[in-house]
Amino acid sequence: MYINHNEKIKHLTMQQRYTDENLVFLKEKIKDIKVALFKSEINSELQLPNNIIQTLKVEDDGTIWFFTSCNGDHAKSIEKSFYAYLDYYKKGTDCRLQLSGKANIVEDESEGFLTMSNYSKSTASRLVLVKMKIMQAEYFENKLPQNITWKEKMKGAFNQLFFNPSHRVYDFS
Numbered sequence: 001m002y003i004n005h006n007e008k009i010k011h012l013t014m015q016q017r018y019t020d021e022n023l024v025f026l027k028e029k030i031k032d033i034k035v036a037l038f039k040s041e042i043n044s045e046l047q048l049p050n051n052i053i054q055t056l057k058v059e060d061d062g063t064i065w066f067f068t069s070c071n072g073d074h075a076k077s078i079e080k081s082f083y084a085y086l087d088y089y090k091k092g093t094d095c096r097l098q099l100s101g102k103a104n105i106v107e108d109e110s111e112g113f114l115t116m117s118n119y120s121k122s123t124a125s126r127l128v129l130v131k132m133k134i135m136q137a138e139y140f141e142n143k144l145p146q147n148i149t150w151k152e153k154m155k156g157a158f159n160q161l162f163f164n165p166s167h168r169v170y171d172f173s
Contacts, residue, residue: 095140
């Protein structure tokens, strides 16, 4: 099958637009929820702890900035690049967003991000600034009507189990 150059550019532009729309959707969800559980995969003996983080900034390319706790003395011996997970959930929103991607520890020389956070300068020695590029994302939504019968609940559970349109997977790798 032969595809001319103009059709190829049109296809790539449509694919880019679809990716941009997905990133805009994810960015809005992250801004709405703001708080996530952070987990890292580091081969170092001194691992970053799993903890709750607050998103500082989400860039248009899918890069998320946040602080995580770490003893400042140990931060120098931790690998600077690693794979990480963020699990966003906010009670009452009926949605969950699970992200994974490549993360890097960044030196915040200007303290610009520290001023964006709720942390004081006295706690800065126990924090490391992390930027994570989204490579994969999964979005789950669970909206059930309040006044439904038991039979409708069972039917909804069956449909959700086998035909779950409220679950979306995004791959940006």
